[in-house]
Amino acid sequence: MxxxxxxxxxxxxxxxxxxxxxxxxxxxxxxxxxxxxxxxxxxxxxxxxxxxxxxxxxxxxxxxxxxxxxxxxxxxxxxxxxxxxxxxxxxxxxxxxxxxxxxxxxxxxxxxxxxxxxxxxxxxxxxxxxxxxxxxxxxxxxxxxxxxxxxxxxxxxxxxxxxxxxxxxxxxxxxxxxxxxxxxxxxxxxxxxxxxxxxxxxxxxxxxxDGVESPRETALRLIWTLHAELPPPLCNVELVDANGRFLARPDLFSPELGLAGEYDGAHHLTVEQRRHDLAREDRLRDHGIEVVTVVAGEMSERRDVVERLRAAAVRAERNQRRGLWQIRPRPDPDVIFRGAALDAPLQCDLSADSGREQPR
Structure with missing residues (x-):
């Protein structure tokens, strides 16, 4: 999202x-x-x-x-x-x-x-x-x-x-x-x-x-992998052009297919947000990336979503142009977690909490 x-x-x-x-x-x-x-x-x-x-x-x-x-x-x-x-x-x-x-x-x-x-x-x-x-x-x-x-x-x-x-x-x-x-x-x-x-x-x-930012993105990703049987996507990675300029940050992205997936909730219906979404889709397609968007309320019709995803995957494979986009690397999740936990010792080796009282 x-x-x-x-x-x-x-x-x-x-x-x-x-x-x-x-x-x-x-x-x-x-x-x-x-x-x-x-x-x-x-x-x-x-x-x-x-x-x-x-x-x-x-x-x-x-x-x-x-x-x-x-x-x-x-x-x-x-x-x-x-x-x-x-x-x-x-x-x-x-x-x-x-x-x-x-x-x-x-x-x-x-x-x-x-x-x-x-x-x-x-x-x-x-x-x-x-x-x-x-x-x-x-x-x-x-x-x-x-x-x-x-x-x-x-x-x-x-x-x-x-x-x-x-x-x-x-x-x-x-x-x-x-x-x-x-x-x-x-x-x-x-x-x-x-x-x-x-x-x-x-x-x-x-x-x-890693990288999922909402439960609806999870639901779309599971339809993508388990039902449409497409390659597991990366989630919310930053895509840049060959010169490192930012293109977009799609909810789902398959590097193998050159396919981006978006879940659009109700806030995407505003004129300003819709203008932003269309400009983003144009940027991606100009760089050889196909985009499929699933809107709020559409997820209940899983068969329709599966058909749209598969059709978009076919278009993506047919139209993909390599070398026009790159994925900007992001930190390893374990490194992020260790960095966030350095302010206090762990309660035990495998615990996910510091065990200290947080300020009120």
């Missing part, structure tokens, strides 16, 4: 860093405090200036909150010494932009909390609980809330999704947020004993790709 930032990179040999969620505005729920220092006094807690989030815990009623982060800390702020927030909620607090806690119908998904076997589930509306065993080495602290680390949270999320396409998209979005890398995730999976969600996660990891 090419956007304005791609145009800003024209003519520049650079790398587009991941979109990270900013530190959210949240208030961690506190218990009643007889002194009124770290929490409300008993009388104040019953008044209108405080809101009860769960039994015995409160937040100021007039505090400004960022959602869904506040919803997560309210569900997980009373965990005590065991378990942690996991699934989409842990990944959201880690900064992954695409884990917003809503389902396909826009309804709030429950905050998933791992409590471990044999432990009592806290009373909290909007939370769901799993009793799968949790190791203390999997727990990190984010914004004052116990969370399971990126790899374990991703495994729990995939188990909840129970869909190959959505599982691949979840991995793609964790890679996009630079919370881990495919090789690092692969090494971690080799240490995990047979458990829930593991076969699906392994299958999804084989189909995951």
């Amino acid at each position: 090419e956007n304005v930032r791609a145009d800003l990179s024209a003519g520049q040999a650079g790398f587009m860093p991941a979109d990270r969620l900013p530190t959210p505005r949240i208030v961690v729920p506190t218990p009643v405090d007889p002194a009124g220092v770290i929490g409300p006094r008993a009388g104040a807690a019953r008044g209108g200036r405080w809101r009860r989030t769960s039994p015995g815990l409160y937040v100021p009623a007039d505090a400004e909150f960022d959602q869904p982060a506040q919803r997560i800390v309210e569900a997980g702020g009373h965990l005590g010494r065991y378990g942690g927030v996991t699934g989409w909620a842990s990944l959201h607090l880690a900064g992954a932009d695409w884990f917003g806690g809503t389902d396909q119908d826009g309804q709030d998904r429950p905050v998933l909390i791992a409590v471990g076997p044999g432990r009592q589930c806290p009373d909290h509306p909007g939370a769901a609980f799993t009793r799968h065993r949790t190791a203390e080495t999997e727990v990190v602290l984010r914004h004052g809330v116990r969370c399971l680390n990126v790899h374990r949270a991703l495994l729990d999320e995939i188990f909840q999704l129970r869909s190959l396409t959505r599982a691949v998209a979840a991995i793609d979005m964790v890679l996009h947020a630079e919370l881990t890398s495919r090789s690092r995730l692969r090494r971690w999976l080799r240490t995990v004993p047979r458990t829930y969600g593991l076969p699906l996660m392994r299958q999804a990891l084989r189909l995951a790709s």
Whole structure:
């Protein structure tokens, strides 16, 4: 999904860093405090200036909150010494932009909390609980809330999704947020004993790709490879001409075919964006690259999309002109991840988290 930032990179040999969620505005729920220092006094807690989030815990009623982060800390702020927030909620607090806690119908998904076997589930509306065993080495602290680390949270999320396409998209979005890398995730999976969600996660990891920037790009890429049976594309690579001048940054690109694929969401319907899209397509075709665009709503008709992709591949092979374009190299994902993790030691060798408390 090419956007304005791609145009800003024209003519520049650079790398587009991941979109990270900013530190959210949240208030961690506190218990009643007889002194009124770290929490409300008993009388104040019953008044209108405080809101009860769960039994015995409160937040100021007039505090400004960022959602869904506040919803997560309210569900997980009373965990005590065991378990942690996991699934989409842990990944959201880690900064992954695409884990917003809503389902396909826009309804709030429950905050998933791992409590471990044999432990009592806290009373909290909007939370769901799993009793799968949790190791203390999997727990990190984010914004004052116990969370399971990126790899374990991703495994729990995939188990909840129970869909190959959505599982691949979840991995793609964790890679996009630079919370881990495919090789690092692969090494971690080799240490995990047979458990829930593991076969699906392994299958999804084989189909995951670096450079994907939205779940719809994942869906289009899987139709491209699994159904149209075209060569696996590169995702969001920068294409330049023979002199190094920027051409475009297509969602999908096959160097073998000289074929670019684009998924256009609703924002591509504006006049200004459409003018930009047509100019980009002209630049690519002038340099021997065929372009196929799939628009919002079209993905449900998979057979039609497959036919269009295959027809575009035939045109691309017939019209391709070598030497008019090049792919601008980008950094190795493992190098990026290591660079982002140098500010703190890892909790353990295979963990994707630093284990430190993030600032609030």
